[in-house]
Amino acid sequence: MISFSSFKFTLLPPLMVGCLMAASASNFDNYFDITWGDGRGKIVNNGEVLTLSLDKSSGSGFQSKNEYLFGKIDMQLKLVPGNSAGTVTAYYLSSKGSTWDEIDFEFLGNLSGDPYILHTNVFSQGKDFHTYCILWNPQSIIFSVDGAPIREFKNMESIGVPFPKNQPMRIYSSLWNADDWATRGGLVKTDWTQAPFTASYRNFNADACVWGASSCKPTATSTNIAWFSQEMDSAKQQRLQWGRRTT
Numbered sequence: 633m634i635s636f637s638s639f640k641f642t643l644l645p646p647l648m649v650g651c652l653m654a655a656s657a658s659n660f661d662n663y664f665d666i667t668w669g670d671g672r673g674k675i676v677n678n679g680e681v682l683t684l685s686l687d688k689s690s691g692s693g694f695q696s697k698n699e700y701l702f703g704k705i706d707m708q709l710k711l712v713p714g715n716s717a718g719t720v721t722a723y724y725l726s727s728k729g730s731t732w733d734e735i736d737f738e739f740l741g742n743l744s745g746d747p748y749i750l751h752t753n754v755f756s757q758g759k760d761f762h763t764y765c766i767l768w769n770p771q772s773i774i775f776s777v778d779g780a781p782i783r784e785f786k787n788m789e790s791i792g793v794p795f796p797k798n799q800p801m802r803i804y805s806s807l808w809n810a811d812d813w814a815t816r817g818g819l820v821k822t823d824w825t826q827a828p829f830t831a832s833y834r835n836f837n838a839d840a841c842v843w844g845a846s847s848c849k850p851t852a853t854s855t856n857i858a859w860f861s862q863e864m865d866s867a868k869q870q871r872l873q874w875g876r877r878t879t
């Protein structure tokens with residue numbers, strides 16, 4: 633385990649080769665490409681907001697221009713409001729190739745008034761924006777919603793559990809129809825009279841290591857790399873327990 637005080641970038645050669653710490657503002661044009669959906673994904677409001685939509689013919693999706701190896705990545709996401717049954721919104725990091733790594737938030741839509749399912753955690757409906765954060769460092773991956781951690785995967789390679797730490801990942805998101813399985817096991821179908829369904833994204837922020845940049849100049853004194861050594865403290869562990877109990 634590397635503690636923050638003894639942190640030296642030279643300890644971590646694979647991370648440091650061609651890596652640049654970047655804090656980004658939220659202009660979607662600079663950081664993301666809409667990759668599919670034939671016009672159903674849009675960047676609007678001078679780059680401040682990105683929307684994905686789904687109708688009977690197609691869903692849509694986007695991906696980040698950069699690849700990242702570790703980071704603290706925040707995004708505000710407003711899920712499909714109202715009757716979203718049958719739809720799935722996925723927001724995730726993924727590497728490429730046949731042995732890819734993936735870190736996902738996946739939201740299964742539901743009838744109006746019924747809660748979304750986020751993995752096994754239940755979260756509120758699509759009325760408001762919420763901040764979804766993925767903190768990924770060599771020790772752990774922590775998922776948070778509105779600042780409250782909901783899940784932590786610790787690096788347990790010492791006992792043989794694989795942990796993603798060698799392959800850079802892009803950020804992806806997509807909205808699509810999955811009414812054969814998504815809502816109550818496929819019993820509730822998408823109501824196409826409600827289409828198009830729209831999810832919105834804003835306030836993207838990445839304190840992250842951008843893969844392939846020509847240099848890496850983090851300053852060890854800078855607090856913006858606190859995420860690199862962060863693990864959950866016991867207070868947060870308790871909130872995590874609380875989060876589990878609500879499922």
Ligand SMILES: *[C@@H]1O[C@H](CO)[C@@H](O)[C@H](O)[C@H]1NC(C)=O
Binds near residue numbers: 740741742747815816
């Ligand atoms: C939808 O809401 C119902 C009722 O609260 C719940 O049983 C179900 O697990 C929810 N989620 C999905 C994806 O069906």
